Each structure stands twice: as structure tokens, then as C-alpha cells.
Amino acid sequence: MPERLAKGTWVEILGVVLPAGERAPQAPEDTANVPLEMRVKGFLVESAELGSEAEITTTTGRRQRGAVMTANPPYDHGFGEPLPELLEIGGEVRAILHARDQGK
Amino acid sequence: MTSGMSYQAIMARRGEIVARSAGLDYAEYARGHIAFDYERLLTEAGYSVEESREVQAATAVGQTPLVELRNVTELARAIAPAGKGARIFVKDEAQNPSGSFKDRRASLSVHEAKRHGFAGVAAATSGNYGAAVASQAAKAELPCIIVQEAFDSAGIAQPEIAEKTRACEAYGAEVVRLSVGPELFYSLLCVLEETGYFNASLYTPFSILGIETLGYEIAQEIKQRTGRFPDAVLTTHAGGGNVTGTARGLRAAGATDTSMIAVSVDLAGLHMASDHDFNRKSFTTGHTGFSLPFTTWPDRVDVPRSAARPLRYIDRFVTVTQGEVFYITQVLAELEGLERGPAGNTSLAAALAIARELDRDRVIVVQETEYTGAGKHPIAQLNLAKRMGVEVMRGDPAENVPGQCIVIPEHPNQVTVRDVALDGVRRSYLRNALGRLPEATRPETVDLEFLAAETRLSVEQVEEVLDELVRKAG
Numbered sequence: 239m240p241e242r243l244a245k246g247t248w249v250e251i252l253g254v255v256l257p258a259g260e261r262a263p264q265a266p267e268d269t270a271n272v273p274l275e276m277r278v279k280g281f282l283v284e285s286a287e288l289g290s291e292a293e294i295t296t297t298t299g300r301r302q303r304g305a306v307m308t309a310n311p312p313y314d315h316g317f318g319e320p321l322p323e324l325l326e327i328g329g330e331v332r333a334i335l336h337a338r339d340q341g342k
Numbered sequence: 343m344t345s346g347m348s349y350q351a352i353m354a355r356r357g358e359i360v361a362r363s364a365g366l367d368y369a370e371y372a373r374g375h376i377a378f379d380y381e382r383l384l385t386e387a388g389y390s391v392e393e394s395r396e397v398q399a400a401t402a403v404g405q406t407p408l409v410e411l412r413n414v415t416e417l418a419r420a421i422a423p424a425g426k427g428a429r430i431f432v433k434d435e436a437q438n439p440s441g442s443f444k445d446r447r448a449s450l451s452v453h454e455a456k457r458h459g460f461a462g463v464a465a466a467t468s469g470n471y472g473a474a475v476a477s478q479a480a481k482a483e484l485p486c487i488i489v490q491e492a493f494d495s496a497g498i499a500q501p502e503i504a505e506k507t508r509a510c511e512a513y514g515a516e517v518v519r520l521s522v523g524p525e526l527f528y529s530l531l532c533v534l535e536e537t538g539y540f541n542a543s544l545y546t547p548f549s550i551l552g553i554e555t556l557g558y559e560i561a562q563e564i565k566q567r568t569g570r571f572p573d574a575v576l577t578t579h580a581g582g583g584n585v586t587g588t589a590r591g592l593r594a595a596g597a598t599d600t601s602m603i604a605v606s607v608d609l610a611g612l613h614m615a616s617d618h619d620f621n622r623k624s625f626t627t628g629h630t631g632f633s634l635p636f637t638t639w640p641d642r643v644d645v646p647r648s649a650a651r652p653l654r655y656i657d658r659f660v661t662v663t664q665g666e667v668f669y670i671t672q673v674l675a676e677l678e679g680l681e682r683g684p685a686g687n688t689s690l691a692a693a694l695a696i697a698r699e700l701d702r703d704r705v706i707v708v709q710e711t712e713y714t715g716a717g718k719h720p721i722a723q724l725n726l727a728k729r730m731g732v733e734v735m736r737g738d739p740a741e742n743v744p745g746q747c748i749v750i751p752e753h754p755n756q757v758t759v760r761d762v763a764l765d766g767v768r769r770s771y772l773r774n775a776l777g778r779l780p781e782a783t784r785p786e787t788v789d790l791e792f793l794a795a796e797t798r799l800s801v802e803q804v805e806e807v808l809d810e811l812v813r814k815a816g
Binding site for chain 2: 256299
């Protein structure tokens with residue numbers, strides 16, 4: 239059973255703005271072959287099941303419709319693993335400055 | 343009037359939607375076949391540098407610290423020929439309220455929206471500008487909608503844009519996130535038509551006049567601290583606003599001999615509207631995918647005429663690679679204790695190269711930094727690149743291939759600039775202008791004078807190039 243979300247839940251919806259085939263004429267082929275999708279966040283106007291079509295009220299008060307993708311959508315962008323390619327740089331440039339100081 | 347929300351229907355209504363949301367009557371400034379009175383458009387927008395400073399001061403925008411990068415200068419000198427190595431300064435624009443110089447652009451736009459009684463503000467931007475508009479709108483108690491190109495068809499968000507989404511939402515704005523494509527303007531028009539909001543476009547006179555204060559501050563502060571105006575100011579270049587506004591501000595302060603150097607990240611070979619290429623770019627702005635088309639025809643924007651006219655102001659145009667910008671970002675953090683960028687550090691990478699060409703008593707200024715955070719960081723970008731199959735390695739940046747291979751220099755002397763021939767850029771501009779002329783018409787004198795001002799050529803030179811282009815086309 240899909241999860242039932244209460245009215246007023248903060249969600250993200252997904253809608254198709256332009257289907258493939260109806261995209262801007264200047265879209266390159268790979269882009270033209272997929273739909274233009276839109277994701278917007280807001281509060282559920284009525285209770286709805288996750289994945290179902292529902293209406294939301296956005297923070298500016300607009301009503302938008304789409305498939306409910308996520309409840310309380312997280313910010314999951316981050317940094318990730320440190321990169322050896324960057325870790326070495328500080329030591330290298332400090333060594334150049336140090337060598338220059340020694341040569342003075 | 344055509345109804346409906348199809349791409350064609352909305353684009354057919356673009357004229358009226360844009361006119362209603364602009365707060366300016368652009369038709370009043372049109373001249374000849376393709377010309378317009380640029381200076382009058384900017385002057386009549388009604389903000390002198392002093393007035394802009396006043397508006398910006400009310401929301402703590404501007405007056406950012408000018409920081410001398412003594413250790414980066416020493417690094418440049420250590421690897422430069424004897425007697426070379428100009429002093430490098432940076433304007434720490436990250437210290438604006440939303441973390442970038444874009445607050446300067448947003449401040450006058452939101453002030454205008456409020457003054458004219460618009461119900462809210464909207465802007466199409468995937469970058470720092472969205473956070474800036476959202477921040478200014480919050481202060482002005484205006485609702486705000488930001489439209490972003492944010493994720494590819496697999497649902498993978500560009501981490502830098504994901505951070506901008508978060509920042510805009512932190513200021514209470516509604517963010518409309520779109521998948522990849524050339525329909526950002528179309529989607530903005532849909533929002534503007536529905537809401538009647540002010541279009542806080544990056545390309546209105548307000549957005550450009552707001553940056554004049556940056557050039558003005560740089561000229562005054564450098565003069566005060568070094569006894570001379572800067573020899574060169576380096577500007578990260580995309581849509582042309584940064585170059586235009588900064589150069590105008592420098593001139594307003596009297597720094598008429600300062601060389602304006604535009605710097606872009608080279609993304610040659612990657613298509614800006616390609617779903618496949620979208621997450622294979624580690625930079626979402628400051629790159630040639632924007633700067634070349636916008637320099638060679640500025641009016642491809644969401645207002646009738648762009649107030650950003652970079653070719654009028656650029657003295658030199660150079661490119662750097664993604665790997666060089668990541669390298670200098672790390673150097674800035676580790677030698678100067680400033681964690682900034684990366685995109686805003688594009689011109690800093692060029693500064694490390696250009697400082698080595700100039701005598702030690704010369705002064706060059708990198709005119710912005712931007713805030714750093716989750717997603718908006720070399721580590722986040724390089725991890726995404728690896729995930730998308732882009733190779734990341736140390737080596738000679740000459741081996742860089744956008745979308746395939748990011749090469750991080752092994753030594754600061756590998757950080758160099760590649761000059762873009764301005765003559766070629768001017769020719770492309772004139773070819774585009776010719777394409778805009780109604781069929782079977784000759785440019786009028788006012789058109790030729792406009793094109794001369796746009797390209798910094800004489801009227802005779804413009805005529806010569808146009809004749810040659812017509813002959814070739816014929």
C-alpha cells in the first residue's frame with residue numbers, strides 16, 4: 239500500500255510541462271526525446287497517496303498539480319569523498335614559497 | 343491572442359508578457375532597423391552610482407572587503423620572470439548578504455518591483471542570482487519565484503544548482519525546478535503570465551546599474567591603497583552583465599585606462615541544452631557556453647534589449663580550463679585562508695597567469711568571490727564528474743577535454759590563459775547583426791553608429807566587414 243500523506247504535508251510534485259515531441263524546436267535531439275519535467279514543492283491541499291496526482295499550495299500561494307514524489311523532501315547534496323588530486327596542492331605551493339624564502 | 347500553454351503559443355505571447363513584467367517601455371529606445379539608444383535606456387532607468395549605493399546600503403549590499411592576496415602574489419612572483427609578478431587583489435563579494443556580487447544586481451530590480459507595486463518578483467536563473475533575488479525579495483516582503491534548470495532526465499541534480507535551490511527556499515522563495523533544455527525562458531513566461539510578477543531579469547538596466555557600484559568601489563579603494571587605479575580588472579564572464587557593470591563603474595570613478603579582462607571557463611564541445619552533457623559540466627556559469635553567444639549577440643535574453651553589452655567594454659578575452667579553476671580554488675583556501683567559489687574563481691585562475699606577464703609595481707584586481715557550500719565546491723563537482731564518467735587527473739591543463747577529462751595542474755606555472763581573438767568575436771557579432779536586418783534593407787546611419795559603438799570599431803570598419811559578409815553570403 240502506498241503511504242497516505244496528510245493534508246498540509248510538505249511535498250515535492252513532478253509534472254510534465256512539455257512532452258517529448260512538443261519541446262522547443264531548437265532542443266538538441268537527446269533533449270527533444272525526453273519530456274520537459276518540472277518539480278515544485280508545497281503543502282498538500284488534500285490528503286494524498288505517495289505517487290498519486292495531487293494539488294499543492296506553494297510558498298507564494300500558487301496551486302500546482304503533479305505526482306507526489308517525496309514527502310518532506312531532503313536536501314541531500316553534499317561534498318562527498320575528499321579527492322587526492324586536491325589534497326596534494328597545498329603542500330606543493332607552500333613548498334614553492336618555502337624554497338623561495340630559503341633562496342633569499 | 344493565442345491561448346494555450348504549448349511552446350509555440352507562449353512564445354507567440356512573449357512580447358506582451360515581457361512588456362507587462364519589465365517596468366520599462368523598450369520600444370521608446372528603438373532606433374533604425376536594429377539599433378537602440380543604449381545610454382539613454384540606462385540613464386533613464388534612473389540610478390546614478392550614488393543612488394545605487396544608497397539603495398544597496400539599505401540591505402547591507404556592497405562595500406565588501408578588498409583583500410590583497412599577498413601569498414598568491416608571492417607564488418606568482420616565485421615562478422615569474424625576474425621583475426614580474428603584479429600585485430593581486432580580490433573583492434570579497436562572498437560577504438554580501440546572499441554570498442555573491444549578484445546581490446548588487448538583484449537589489450535595484452527588487453527595489454523597482456516594489457516601487458512600481460508589482461505583486462512579486464520572478465527570475466529564471468540556476469545560479470547565485472536566484473538566491474540574491476530571493477534574499478532581496480524577502481527583505482522587501484515580496485513573494486518570489488525562481489525558475490531553474492536543475493536536473494537531467496535521469497533525475498540527477500547538478501549539486502551546485504541543488505545548493506541554489508536550498509538557498510532560495512531558505513529565503514522563502516518558491517523554486518520551480520526544470521529538467522534540462524532550452525525552455526527556461528518559456529517556463530519563466532508561463533510564471534510571469536500567471537502571476538503578473540516583475541521579471542527580475544539579469545539583463546535589465548537595473549541589473550547592470552547595480553554592478554556599477556562594484557567597479558566604482560574597486561577603483562576608489564585601489565587608488566586609495568596603492569596610489570593608482572588598477573592596471574587591469576579581471577571579470578568572470580558569462581552573460582556579459584558582470585563585465586558591463588564593472589567596466590561602467592570603473593569609468594564612472596575615473597579609471598578610464600584600466601584594462602577590462604573577461605575570463606571564461608572553456609567548455610568547448612559541450613552543448614548547453616543537451617540532456618547528456620548537462621551533468622558533464624563542472625561549471626554552471628562563467629563558461630564559454632554562455633559567454634561566446636552572449637558576446638556575439640547580447641539580445642538573446644528575456645527582455646527586449648539586453649543592458650549587458652560586453653563587447654563595448656572588453657579589452658581582452660581569455661579562457662581557462664575547469665581543472666585550473668579547481669586548482670586555484672584550493673590554492674586560495676590554503677594560501678590565503680579564503681574558502682570561496684569555485685565558479686567565481688574563474689578570473690582568479692587567469693590572475694595567476696596574467697600577474698606573471700606584468701611588472702611587480704602593477705596592480706590587478708579579481709572583482710568577485712562567491713560563497714562556498716555543500717554542492718558548490720570542487721569536491722562535490724569532481725565527485726559528480728567521476729560519477730558521470732569524466733576522468734579526473736593531475737597533469738598539463740593543455741590535455742583538458744571538456745566533458746571527458748578534467749586535468750588539475752601539477753605546478754602553478756601550468757596555469758595559463760588562452761586568448762580569444764576579439765576580431766573574430768566582433769565579426770561574429772556583425773554577422774549576427776546582419777542576420778537581424780529585415781530582408782532587402784540597408785543599415786541606416788544610426789544602425790552603423792550603433793554597431794560601431796557595440797564593437798568598438800569605426801563606422802568605416804563596420805561597413806567594410808558588413809560588405810565583406812554580404813559578398814561572402816551572396
